[in-house]
Amino acid sequence: xxxxxxxxxxxxxxxxxxxxxxxxxxxxxxxxxxxxxxxxxxxxxxxxxxxxxxxxxxxxxxxxxxxxxxxxxxxxxxxxxxxxxxxxxxxxxxxxxxxxxxxxxxxxxxxxxxxxxxxxxxxxxxxxxxxxxxxxxxxxxxxxxxxxxxxxxxxxxxxxxxxxxxxxxxxxxxxxxxxxxxxxxxxxxxxxxxxxxxxxxxxxxxxxxxxxxxxxxxxxxxxxxxxxxxxxxxxxxxxxxxxxxxxxxxxxxxxxxxxxxxxxxxxxxxxxxxxxxxxxxxxxxxxxxxxxxxxxxxxxxxxxxxxxxxxxxxxxxxxxxxxxxxxxxxxxxxxxxxxxxxxxxxxxxxxxxxxxxxxxxxxxxxxxxxxxxxxxxxxxxxxxxxxxxxxxxxxxxxxxxxxxxxxxxxxxxxxxxxxxxxxxxxxxxxxxxxxxxxxxxxxxxxxxxxxxxxxxxxxxxxxxxxxxxxxxxxxxxxxxxxxxxxxxxxxxxxxxxxxxxxxxxxxxxxxxxxxxxxxxxxxxxx
Numbered sequence: 001x002x003x004x005x006x007x008x009x010x011x012x013x014x015x016x017x018x019x020x021x022x023x024x025x026x027x028x029x030x031x032x033x034x035x036x037x038x039x040x041x042x043x044x045x046x047x048x049x050x051x052x053x054x055x056x057x058x059x060x061x062x063x064x065x066x067x068x069x070x071x072x073x074x075x076x077x078x079x080x081x082x083x084x085x086x087x088x089x090x091x092x093x094x095x096x097x098x099x100x101x102x103x104x105x106x107x108x109x110x111x112x113x114x115x116x117x118x119x120x121x122x123x124x125x126x127x128x129x130x131x132x133x134x135x136x137x138x139x140x141x142x143x144x145x146x147x148x149x150x151x152x153x154x155x156x157x158x159x160x161x162x163x164x165x166x167x168x169x170x171x172x173x174x175x176x177x178x179x180x181x182x183x184x185x186x187x188x189x190x191x192x193x194x195x196x197x198x199x200x201x202x203x204x205x206x207x208x209x210x211x212x213x214x215x216x217x218x219x220x221x222x223x224x225x226x227x228x229x230x231x232x233x234x235x236x237x238x239x240x241x242x243x244x245x246x247x248x249x250x251x252x253x254x255x256x257x258x259x260x261x262x263x264x265x266x267x268x269x270x271x272x273x274x275x276x277x278x279x280x281x282x283x284x285x286x287x288x289x290x291x292x293x294x295x296x297x298x299x300x301x302x303x304x305x306x307x308x309x310x311x312x313x314x315x316x317x318x319x320x321x322x323x324x325x326x327x328x329x330x331x332x333x334x335x336x337x338x339x340x341x342x343x344x345x346x347x348x349x350x351x352x353x354x355x356x357x358x359x360x361x362x363x364x365x366x367x368x369x370x371x372x373x374x375x376x377x378x379x380x381x382x383x384x385x386x387x388x389x390x391x392x393x394x395x396x397x398x399x400x401x402x403x404x405x406x407x408x409x410x411x412x413x414x415x416x417x418x419x420x421x422x423x424x425x426x427x428x429x430x431x432x433x434x435x436x437x438x439x440x441x442x443x444x445x446x447x448x449x450x451x452x453x454x455x456x457x458x459x460x461x462x463x464x465x466x467x468x469x470x471x472x473x474x475x476x477x478x479x480x481x482x483x484x485x486x487x488x489x490x491x492x493x494x495x496x497x498x499x500x501x502x503x504x505x506x507x508x509x510x511x512x513x514x515x516x517x518x519x520x521x522x523x524x525x526x
Contacts, residue, residue: 024051024060030099034346036065036078037093045072045089046080077256078346098138100127102149114149117141124149128350130303143301145341148350155335163457164332164354171321171328171338171359172408176459184462185404185444186411186452188358189221190317191418192248192293192380194229195238196504199418202428207243209477211435211446215466217242217475219435219446224248224293224317227274227514231504232281233486239284240481242474244448246291247274247313250516259298260347267300267307273519275311280520281505283482290314291358291449297379298347305333305353315356317413317449319348323362323377327403327410330358330452358449360413363400367392382420390426397434401444411452447471482506493518 028051031037036048039062046069049062067073067080074086075094098117101108109121116122116134126133128143128150145151155167166175174183191203203221211219222244225235228251239245249270253259258266275289292313294300299318308316321328321339328339333353341348349355362377365384378384387393397414404412414431421428438444443462447455454470465471488502489509501513503521510521 024062027051027062028060035093036073037075038073038091041090041092045083045086048073048075097141098134098136099142100134100138102142102147114139128302143350144346145337145348145350151350152333152336152352155338160332160335162459165334166329166356166456167331167335168329168338171331172326172410173329174408174459175329175456178459178461180407180409182461182463183409183459184455184465185401185409185438185441186447186455187401187438187444188411188413188449188452189219189446190224190293190413190415190449191221192224192295192415193226193252193417195223195225195234196229196231199422200231200234202418202422203238205428206432206435207238207241209241211439213439213445213447214442215445215468215471215475217471218477219439220244220448220451220474221446222246222291222449224291225274225278226250226252226295227277228252228501231486232278233481233483233504233506235278235282236284236506237481239282239288240479241477244291244450245278245282245284245289246293246317246449247271247278247289248293249295250274250277250514250519252295256296256298259294259296259300262300262303264303264307267304268311269516269519271307271313272311273516276519277514281503281507281510281514283507288450292316292318294318297360299349301347302349302351302353305349305351305355309354313355315358315449315453317358317360319357320360320362320379323364326407327361327412328359329408329410330356330456332356356453358413358452360415361410363396364403365396366399367395380415380417382417390424390430393427394430394434397430401438445471448474491521493521 031051033051036050038048046067047064049064052061052063070083071080072083072086072089074081075088075091100117101115108115108119112124113121114124114127116136117138118134118136120134122133122139127139128148130140133139155169160167162175174180207219207221209218213219220243223238224246226248235245250273251270271292278284278289290313292308297318297320320342322342331338333349333355337348337357360379362379363381363384365378365386366375384396387396401412404410421431435446451471458470460468483506486504486506487509488504490500491503491513492500493513493515495515495517503513511523512518512521514521
C-alpha cells in the first residue's frame, strides 16, 4: 500500500506495559531515530512511536504515530497497511540485528579494516557487499545512504560537471546557474502499468495533438509500461508519436520484499527483460527505452542500480524527496543523494552509480497551503487520499505548479495510475483544463523524462527554446500507424499455468506468452 496520512504527536510521558519498566532513554538506546515500534501489543495495532531528540543535546521524547482507521502498522515494513495484511501486530518491533562498531573513541582495527559487532576486523571493502563476512553478520546491517562505510561521497561540484554529472549540496540549485525567470517550467506527466483498452482512450484524449508547447511541439508524456495485459500495438503507436516508453517490470509482483530485497538477477529479468519484450513486440528499435520505475516505488538498493548501469539504462524514477519549501532538481548518483531517503522500505542506493535519478518531489496536497496546517506530502497523485473532487484536484495542481514557478522551477512531476484519472470524469477534465491553462502561459512545457535530462545537459534559456534541437527531434509525428488490425495472439506459458493471455502486437505472434524466464516467447531452451 502506498504511503498514507499518519497522525503525529509528541508524548513527553508514556504509560503502558512496556514503558512502565523502561524509560525513553532505555527504549531508544541503539535504536535508529527513524524506526517506529510499539509500546504494547494490546489495542488495534494502529499505534507506534519513534525516538525524537529535542535539539542536539535535548531530552529524548517519544513521537507517537497512529494509522488511520481500518489500517494497522506493519513494524517489519515500517508502514501503515490494511489491517488484514499486517501479520505482526503481536510484535513490539522488528528483530534487532547486530551492528558493526564503525564509530569508536579509539581505533579498534588497523587501517583499511573496520570492526564487526563482535570486535572481529575485516576489510572495509567487504562491508555492505550483500555477502555476510562478519561471523555475526553485522557487516550487512548498517548499509543505508548515511551509514554504508563505502557510501558515495557528498557532492563536489569541482568533480561533477554537465553533461554527464549533476549535483548540488541541497539539490535545489538550477543547472547552468540560470536565473529562475529564464528557466522553462517543465512538467512531466507519467503513467504506470499496462497500456490497453482500459486506458488508451484516456491517453488519446490527454495527448490529442491539440495541445502544443510554446515551441510548437505537441505535449508529451512518459509511460512506464508493465508487460501483462499490455497492447503492444498501442505502445508502438504512442512511441511513433514521440512519447517516451520506459520499463515498469514484467510481473509487477505484489510483494514488497521481492522488490526491496530482490537480487541483481531479479532486477535484470524484470527490467531488462521487460525492455526486451517491449522492443520486440512494439517494434521499438531505436534504443530509446532507457528509464526504469520500481513497482510500488520499492527501490532495490545498490543491486537495482548496478544492474541498470550494466544494462545501459540512463535513469531511474523511483526515489521520493520529502516535501520542502523548495523542490529538488534531478541529479546523478555519482555523489550522495541530496535529501533523505524516504518512502517504501527506504532502500535507496548508497554507492556511486552512473545513473540519473529523476526524483519524485512530494506534492503538497493541502486545499489552501496559506491557511491549512501541514500535511505529509504524497508522491503519486493517486496517493493524495484527501483529493475527492475535481475542484480539489485542480487546486492542488495549481498550488504545486505555483510552488515550483515561484522558487527554482525544478521539473514538476505528476505521476498517475490511469485508473485514478478514470475513476471520476471530473479528474480527467480538470487535468486537461490545467494543461490548457499552463500551455497558454508560454513558459511551461509538457515534456518526457528524457527531455528533462536533455535540457539539464544543455541548459537553455526560455527565449532560445524554440530552436532547442534536442526537443525538436520528437516534434513532428512521423508516418502512419504500423498496423490498423494488430494480431491478438492467444498464448500460454508454463510459468503461468492455466492462464490463456492475449498478446496484441503488429509483429508476428510468438510461440508462448513472454514471461520472466522466456522474454522472447520462443520457448525454454533445454
